[in-house]
Amino acid sequence: MSFPKIRDITFNILKTCGISSPPVDLGPILKHFNATVIISGHIEESALLRAKKGWRIKVNRQLREERRSFRIAHEIGHIYWSTPDHHLGDPKLGVKLEKYCSKFASLLLCPHQWFVQDAQEADYDLFALKKVYTNVSHEVLAFRLSHLTSMVVTIYDNGKLYRRFSSPGQGHPSQRQKPEQEVYEAVDLYGDYRELKGEINWNGIERTVQVRGYPVFSGNYRRVILLTKPVVSVTLDESEFEEDMPYPFPEY
Ligand SMILES: [Zn+2]
Numbered sequence: 187m188s189f190p191k192i193r194d195i196t197f198n199i200l201k202t203c204g205i206s207s208p209p210v211d212l213g214p215i216l217k218h219f220n221a222t223v224i225i226s227g228h229i230e231e232s233a234l235l236r237a238k239k240g241w242r243i244k245v246n247r248q249l250r251e252e253r254r255s256f257r258i259a260h261e262i263g264h265i266y267w268s269t270p271d272h273h274l275g276d277p278k279l280g281v282k283l284e285k286y287c288s289k290f291a292s293l294l295l296c297p298h299q300w301f302v303q304d305a306q307e308a309d310y311d312l313f314a315l316k317k318v319y320t321n322v323s324h325e326v327l328a329f330r331l332s333h334l335t336s337m338v339v340t341i342y343d344n345g346k347l348y349r350r351f352s353s354p355g356q357g358h359p360s361q362r363q364k365p366e367q368e369v370y371e372a373v374d375l376y377g378d379y380r381e382l383k384g385e386i387n388w389n390g391i392e393r394t395v396q397v398r399g400y401p402v403f404s405g406n407y408r409r410v411i412l413l414t415k416p417v418v419s420v421t422l423d424e425s426e427f428e429e430d431m432p433y434p435f436p437e438y
Contacts (some may be wrong), residue, residue, distance in 0.1 A: 187248040187274070187275050187278070187279065187282070187286050188218065189289065189293075189333075190371065191274070192286065192289050192290055192293055193298040193299070195266070195272075195290070195330045196278055196290060196293040196294040196297060197293075197297050197298075197299050197397075198268075199215060199218070199248065199294065200215075200294070200297060201245070202223065203215050203217075203218050207300070208220065208296070208300060208319045208320075209214065209295075209318070209319055209320045209321045209322075210294060210296075210299075211319065212258055212416065213230065214264060214359060215294070216243075216258075216262070218238070219241065219262055219265045219266070220239060220240025220241060220263060221241040221242065221243055221261075221262065221365070222237070222240070222241075222242055222243070223242075223243050223244075223245060223258060224243070224245070225244075225245060225246075225247045226244045226245065226246065226247065226348055227247055227248075229244050229245070229246050229273075230257055230258035231246055231253075231257055232245045232246070232258065232261055232366060233258065233261075234261045234264050234374040239397070241261075241265055241342070243258055243259060243261045243262075245257050247376070250323075251321060252321055252322060252323040253323070254325075255295060255322070256288075256291050256292075256295065256323070256326070257289035257291075259290065259292075259294045260287045260288055260290070260291040260294050261287075261288030262290070262291075263286065263288075263290030263291060263294075264283070264287055264296065265365075266304060267279065267283060267287070268284065277404070279413075281333055284360070291329065292322075292326055293331075295319070295321060295322050296319050296322045296327065297328075298330075299328070300390050301315075301319075301330060301334070302334060303317060304372050304425065305317075305330075305331060305334050305335075306334075308398070310331055310334070310337075310413070310415065311398070311401050312324055312331070312411060312413065313327060313379065313400060315328055315331075324389050324400065324402045324409075324411055325341060325411070327410050327415060328341070331353075331413065332351065332352065332353045332354075333353065333354065334354070334417065334420070334422070335419055335420075335422065336352075336353045336356050336410075336415065336416055336419055336420035336422060337352065337353055337388045337413050337414060337416075337422075338351070338352045338356075338358040338413075338414040339351055339411065339412070339413060339414075340362060340366060340370075340411070340414070340428055341409065341410070341411050341412075341413040342370065342374070342408075342409065342410045343407070343408070344376065344407065344408050344409075344411050344414075345408070346432070347362075348409075350362070353422055354422070355422070356420070356422075357388075357389050358388065358389075358414075359386060359387060359388060361387075363384075363386035363387070363411075363414075365382050365384030365385075365386065365395065365397045365414075365432050366383060366397050366412055366414055368382055368384075368397075369381065369382050369397045369398070369399035369412060370399060370410055370412060372399065372408045372410075373399035373400070373401050374401075374408065374410055377401045377403055377408075378401060379397045379398070379399065379400060380398075381396060381397065381398045381399065382396075382397050383395070383397075383417065386414070388416070393416050393417075393418075393431075394415050394416070394417045394418070395416050395417060396414075396415050397412055397413070397414050397415075398412065398413045399411070399412050400412075400413075410429065
């Protein structure tokens with residue numbers, strides 16, 4: 187089940203439920219699928235249960251709002267594919283279902299058809315997009331941005347590298363480069379947005395890039411997200427998206 191296929195599935199669900207702008211309200215979608223949400227303390231993250239009429243989705247009350255929305259949307263994916271007609275003859279559905287449901291969740295909460303336009307209007311700025319897609323995490327938004335324009339995404343949690351990846355098919359220097367280091371240190375120290383232009387060696391080519399650094403701090407938790415984007419942007423080959431996601435899908 188490719189990315190474009192799932193984005194059509196989720197977009198049709200939104201249309202059926204009369205949802206036309208972000209943030210996506212899961213209420214009408216839950217109603218459409220005959221599902222109710224139960225907030226529980228006795229569950230790791232989320233679970234899907236059959237009810238007399240329809241479904242019950244249990245979610246842990248300690249999850250952050252974005253995480254909770256993502257888990258609920260993921261479980262809605264399981265409900266959707268519990269109908270054999272929705273399998274579209276995909277032989278991998280069984281083994282890939284968890285990944286599919288996470289793609290489903292990402293695309294349901296952040297529909298590609300809206301995001302492609304909103305991201306461009308926001309000049310690919312993470313904070314501007316987060317103000318609109320309030321129930322989608324910064325991490326998922328960064329991941330999705332990397333599908334729209336060529337960039338490297340680097341995420342640090344409490345001073346440690348958590349993940350570094352680039353747009354599909356683009357490749358990237360495995361080590362952080364000087365301008366990235368500088369932006370990271372300033373954001374981590376001052377806790378505010380920073381940006382810098384600089385040169386990095388990207389696949390053997392010296393490229394001028396813009397590095398944007400976003401603090402996503404919460405209490406003592408310090409997450410920093412860097413978006414490294416070539417100043418002369420590179421067009422992405424959408425056919426790459428047919429492939430499965432190259433990284434474990436973010437769920438935060
Ligand atoms: Zn699942």
